[in-house]
Amino acid sequence: MHTYDYDLFTIGAGSGGVRASRFAAQYGARVAVAEAGPLGGTCVNAGCIPKKLMSYAAHYHEDFADAAGFGWSMGEQQFDWATLIANKDKEIARLNGIYAQILTNAKVDIIAGHAQIIDAHTVAVNGKHYRARHILIATGGHPIRPELPGSELGITSDEFFHLPALPRRAVVQGGGYIAVELASILNGLGCQVTLVQRGNQILRSMDADLGHFLIAEMRKKGVEIALDTKIDSITASGESKHVTLSDGRTLDSDCILFATGRKPNVRGLGLENAGVLVSENGAIIVDEHFTTNVDSIYAIGDVIDRVALTPVALAEGMIVAANLFQHGRKLMSYENIATAVFSHPNVATLGMTEARAREKHEHVKIFKSEFKALKHTLSGSTERCLMKMIVDTNTDRVLGMHMVGADAGEIIQGFAVAMQCGVTKAQVDATIGVHPTMAEEFVTMRTAVV
Ligand code: NDP
DSSP states (O other), rough: OOOOOOOEEOOOHHHHHHHHHHHHHHOOOEEEEESSSSSSHHHHHSSHHHHHHHEEEEEEEEHHHHHGGTTOOOHHHHHHHHHHHHHHHHHHHHHHHHHHHHHHHOOOOEEEEEEEEETTTTTTTEEEEEEEEEEEOOOEEEEEOOTTTTGGBBHHHHHHHHOOSSEEEEEEEOOOOHHHHHHHHHHTTTTTTEEEEESSSSSHHHHHHHHHHHHHHHHHHOOEEEEEEEEEEEEEEEEEEEEETTTTTTEEEEEEEEOOOOOOOTTTHHHHHHTTOOOSOOOOOOOOSSSSSSTTEOGGGGGSSOOOOOHHHHHHHHHHHHHSSSOOOOOOOOOOEEEEEEESSSSEEOOOEEEEEHHOSSEEEEEEEEEEHHHHHHHHHOOEEEEEEETTOOOOOOOOEEESTTTTTHHHHHHHHHTTTTHHHHHHTOOOOOTTTEEEEETOOOOOOO
C-alpha cells in the first residue's frame, strides 16, 4: 500500500497550475504546487497583464490627439517610462499576492523552488522528496531567439517588460501576436519601430484579411513594416546596435526584440526519470484527458503546446481537477475559442478563417464591412475598422467572425457565446443592433461580398 504526501502535486503556479490546484483542493484533494519564480506564471508576470497595461499606456498617445477634434486643448504631453514600469510592477506584485492568497485560502501548500520529477510518484524540490498520487506539469513556455550572428544583443518579451528606458529606435522581428502587440506599444509610446517579418503576412494563423488590414493600419500609425525580410546579423557599437537585414539594408537601433515564437519549459524537469514522452519541439505529449504516457503524470497549458492562451490553460486545469477528483470524464473542446491581439488597432478572431471554411465546406458566404468609426469623424484619425463573417451556405451556420478595430476583443467575446450555441446568420440578422456602436455592424451585414 502506497502512502502519499499529496493527492496532487502541481509543478508550476501559472494560470493553469493554480487553477487546477485550487479546484482539486476544493474537491477535497491534498494539493501542493511548486513554483521557482513569482506566482502567476507568464500571464501575470511577463505576458497578458503587463502587456495590456502597457498597451493602455500607449493608447493615450492617440487619445490625446483624438481629443482635439472634440474641442479639448492640451498642454505639452510628456511620457515617463519609469513611472509606467514602477506602477506596472506594483500591480503585478499585488497580483502575485492575490495568487498566494487564493492558494492558501484553498489550503494548497505553496513550495518555492525548482521541482524535478524523480519517478512516476515523486517530485523533489530543494532536495526534499514529495510523494504524490498524481503529478501535474504546468510549467508553461519561454520565448526563443532565432539563431543568427549577434542574436545575444537582442531581447525577448521577457526582458521587454523590464527595459530600463524606452528605446528611441527599435527593430522587432516576427509577425505573430507578441511582435505586433509589442511593436504597437513601442510605437504608441514614441519609439521609432521597424517590424521585420520573414513572410509576406502577419498573424499568419488567422484569417488573411486581418493581417493585411492590420499592416495598413499599423503603417498609418507610423510603424515601418518590412515583409519577406529577416535579420541577418546584429553588431554593437557602444549603446547602439547595427542590424543587417536580408534585403541588404542596415538599421541603427537601440533595441532589437525577437518575437519569434515560444517553446515549452521542460528543461531540468526530470521527465526522463519517469520516462515522460515529448514531441519534437519539446511539448509534453498528452491524450484527451491530459494524461502523459505515464499514468500518474498529467500536463496542461503552454507546456503541451496546443493552444497557448491563458483561458485555455484555465479550462484544461479545471478539467484535470474535475476528472481526477470528481469522477468527471469531461473533454476539452478547442472549437470556437475567441482570441484578441492587443495591437493598435486591436484584432479579434473567432472560429474558422475563410481559407479553412472553404476547405471544410462546399459553399460559404462571406460578409465583410470596412468603415470609419463614428468617433473618428471628429477625431481626425484615419483609423478604419474591418469586420468579417463567414457563413456556411448550406446550413446558414456562422463559421467565423473576425475583426480589426477598437475593443475588438470586447466585441467578439459576446459573439463567441452565440457561436458556441451554433448561431445561424438568420439569428444574427434577427438581433437588434445597439446604436451607435461598432459592434452593431456585425448584426447589420446583409449582403454577401462573395
Ligand atoms: P507566434 O507563433 O504567434 O509568432 C511567431 C512569429 O515569428 C511568426 O510571425 C513567425 O513567422 C516568426 N518566426 C518564427 N521563427 C522565426 C525565425 N527563425 N526567424 C524569423 N521569424 C520567425 O509566436 P509569439 O511569440 O508571437 O506568441 C506565442 C504564442 O503566445 C501565440 O501563438 C499565442 O498563442 C500566445 N500569445 C497570445 C496573446 C494574446 O492572446 N493576446 C499575446 C501573446 C502571445 P511566420 O508567420 O512566417 O511563421
